[in-house]
Amino acid sequence: MPIPQSFLKLLWETLEDPVLLTDSSLQVINTNPAARNFLGASVIGSSLSELFGKVPFWVELVGLLERGGQKEGEISIGDRDFLCRAVTLKKGGMNEGLLLLLREITELRRMTKKLELTERWRNILYTILDTAYEGIVVVDENGYITMFNQAYADFLGVRPEEMIGKHVQEVIENTRMHIVIKTGKPEFRQVQRIKGHNMICDRIPIWEGDKIIGAVGKVLFRDISEVDELAEQVRRLKKELEYYKGQLRRHYQQARYSLEDIIGQSRVIRELKEMVNKVASTSSTVLLKGESGTGKELFAHAIHNASPRYRGPFIKVNCAAIPENLLESELFGYEEGAFTGAKKGGKPGKFELANGGTIFLDEIGDMPLNMQAKLLRVLQEKEIEHVGGNRPVKIDVRVIAATNRDLEALIREGRFRSDLFYRLNVVTFEIPPLRQRKEDIPLLVEHFLDKLGRTLGCGRKKITPAALEVLLQHNWPGNVRELENVLERALNVVDGPEILPHHLPPYLTETRTFNSRPLRPLKETLARVEKELLEEALRYTKGNCLLAAHLLGLSKSTFYEKVARYGLRESAFREYGN
Numbered sequence: 001m002p003i004p005q006s007f008l009k010l011l012w013e014t015l016e017d018p019v020l021l022t023d024s025s026l027q028v029i030n031t032n033p034a035a036r037n038f039l040g041a042s043v044i045g046s047s048l049s050e051l052f053g054k055v056p057f058w059v060e061l062v063g064l065l066e067r068g069g070q071k072e073g074e075i076s077i078g079d080r081d082f083l084c085r086a087v088t089l090k091k092g093g094m095n096e097g098l099l100l101l102l103r104e105i106t107e108l109r110r111m112t113k114k115l116e117l118t119e120r121w122r123n124i125l126y127t128i129l130d131t132a133y134e135g136i137v138v139v140d141e142n143g144y145i146t147m148f149n150q151a152y153a154d155f156l157g158v159r160p161e162e163m164i165g166k167h168v169q170e171v172i173e174n175t176r177m178h179i180v181i182k183t184g185k186p187e188f189r190q191v192q193r194i195k196g197h198n199m200i201c202d203r204i205p206i207w208e209g210d211k212i213i214g215a216v217g218k219v220l221f222r223d224i225s226e227v228d229e230l231a232e233q234v235r236r237l238k239k240e241l242e243y244y245k246g247q248l249r250r251h252y253q254q255a256r257y258s259l260e261d262i263i264g265q266s267r268v269i270r271e272l273k274e275m276v277n278k279v280a281s282t283s284s285t286v287l288l289k290g291e292s293g294t295g296k297e298l299f300a301h302a303i304h305n306a307s308p309r310y311r312g313p314f315i316k317v318n319c320a321a322i323p324e325n326l327l328e329s330e331l332f333g334y335e336e337g338a339f340t341g342a343k344k345g346g347k348p349g350k351f352e353l354a355n356g357g358t359i360f361l362d363e364i365g366d367m368p369l370n371m372q373a374k375l376l377r378v379l380q381e382k383e384i385e386h387v388g389g390n391r392p393v394k395i396d397v398r399v400i401a402a403t404n405r406d407l408e409a410l411i412r413e414g415r416f417r418s419d420l421f422y423r424l425n426v427v428t429f430e431i432p433p434l435r436q437r438k439e440d441i442p443l444l445v446e447h448f449l450d451k452l453g454r455t456l457g458c459g460r461k462k463i464t465p466a467a468l469e470v471l472l473q474h475n476w477p478g479n480v481r482e483l484e485n486v487l488e489r490a491l492n493v494v495d496g497p498e499i500l501p502h503h504l505p506p507y508l509t510e511t512r513t514f515n516s517r518p519l520r521p522l523k524e525t526l527a528r529v530e531k532e533l534l535e536e537a538l539r540y541t542k543g544n545c546l547l548a549a550h551l552l553g554l555s556k557s558t559f560y561e562k563v564a565r566y567g568l569r570e571s572a573f574r575e576y577g578n
């Protein structure tokens with residue numbers, strides 16, 4: 001029996017899901033009241049691409065219109081999501097438009113996401129529980145077990161899944177979990193005897209608003225005797241720590257680098273290395289100048305190691321890192337009772353620790369003016385005075401100072417004493433920035449690949465000529481330190497045997513690409529981009545000009561005109577067929 005018209009009309013009027021009818025140009029020509037309520041009366045006459053955006057589903061609708069049949073897909077309108085079923089409407093064997101039935105799935109999607117999130121957290125929680133060292137048990141408001149972790153199960157010799165659903169008193173001896181659920185009072189660090197062991201337990205009620213919904217029990221240590229064992233272990237480790245601290249102190253009081261560790265074949269580096277040999281035999285004060293990361297500290301070590309003092313200590317002081325009020329006592333030491341907090345018996349300063357060796361005063365340009373005066377006196381008198389003391393102590397120390405500041409400019413600004421500058425400036429090493437000795441880069445790269453390969457344990461990697469070229473093009477404001485960091489980063493991302501340009505930090509390659517992009521007249525560039533887009537659309541639609549025109553938002557005639565202008569049509573059809 002045919003369905004009466006009145007029934008269809010009623011269905012159309014009362015259906016809660018929006019329904020849209022379009023013509024062959026995908027323009028909305030009619031809707032049911034639900035669609036108008038949701039999208040507004042102005043929806044009639046608007047095109048689907050305006051409503052949906054040119055999402056993949058819209059593209060499929062264009063195809064559907066040509067082929068006929070039906071399709072289902074997901075679309076978003078505003079912040080709402082819909083499942084959309086599209087059916088071709090036929091008239092006289094021709095596809096004259098589409099009928100679109102929308103079903104809102106926003107809430108469904110939200111719930112699905114929420115469920116996925118809950119599931120993920122549940123997995124995380126279970127993993128944490130099962131990898132915890134402590135035994136953990138969770139009970140519900142009636143004392144029935146809802147969670148039981150692996151550690152607890154191992155201790156009791158049971159299987160966690162078999163414990164779920166049992167009453168806690170059935171499973172754990174001397175438990176008070178069922179009491180904690182009633183009192184609501186947490187119990188911490190309680191001793192509980194289980195399987196002949198004295199365990200330390202926490203029992204914590206779980207509240208939901210003002211209602212107790214369960215409790216968590218934690219067994220902190222498997223047995224108190226373990227606490228004693230741990231305490232013994234801590235005592236032993238402390239002793240070891242003291243021993244290694246001493247070793248470390250001795251290590252840092254020695255210069256670690258010598259001349260062979262200074263890599264570079266540039267003329268200036270060769271000359272500086274020769275100079276190291278010359279000045280090493282004397283005790284003259286040396287001033288090392290150069291930007292940060294150029295290798296000043298390396299040279300300081302090398303000078304000390306090449307000198308007759310090489311068996312003596314090498315003490316480094318970073319003048320910028322020590323707070324101003326501590327610098328004097330750090331450098332010259334203090335007597336007992338010199339100030340509140342002073343150590344019993346006093347403390348020797350860095351100059352005394354460096355006796356018979358070298359003191360390396362790094363960042364000397366940052367030394368406060370009053371300390372500069374005191375340092376000048378030490379350099380002249382070759383003796384120091386403890387803070388809080390009044391008898392001078394003779395010292396035999398070679399001073400090497402370093403700075404990345406322009407000391408002459410600081411003198412002009414009244415921030416550095418000129419008399420100290422002349423005292424320090426006996427022998428000066430000017431270490432040039434890396435950008436002025438780029439010929440050293442390949443050797444440095446090889447050196448760092450060797451060194452880092454060993455320390456990172458990733459083996460010896462190679463560098464491709466293209467990646468080396470990127471390094472040679474860079475300006476290296478951070479000098480050798482920056483180069484070393486860049487290579488370390490590259491070794492952390494490289495997975496094959498060779499470092500390629502894309503393993504280097506993007507800031508090195510990006511500037512190069514930007515700088516090297518050729519500038520062409522705008523018209524020429526726009527035409528090239530337009531041609532590329534037409535080709536891309538034809539390729540995507542496998543030569544379907546109508547669809548390609550739709551995709552680019554062009555009328556058929558404009559599209560054909562452009563295709564002809566760029567001589568594309570024939571080649572596109574030949575290559576991909578229609």
Ligand SMILES: Nc1ncnc2c1ncn2[C@@H]1O[C@H](COP(=O)(O)OP(=O)(O)OP(=O)(O)O)[C@@H](O)[C@H]1O
Pocket residue numbers: 261262263264290291292293294295296297298299362403404444447480481484
């Ligand atoms: N010629 C070189 N050969 C090998 N390694 C070098 C060279 N120059 C510098 N380095 C390395 O670069 C890093 C920075 O060097 P160093 O600390 O000596 O620089 P610096 O000039 O003292 O820096 P800052 O002024 O910031 O203290 C170190 O790891 C050092 O070993």
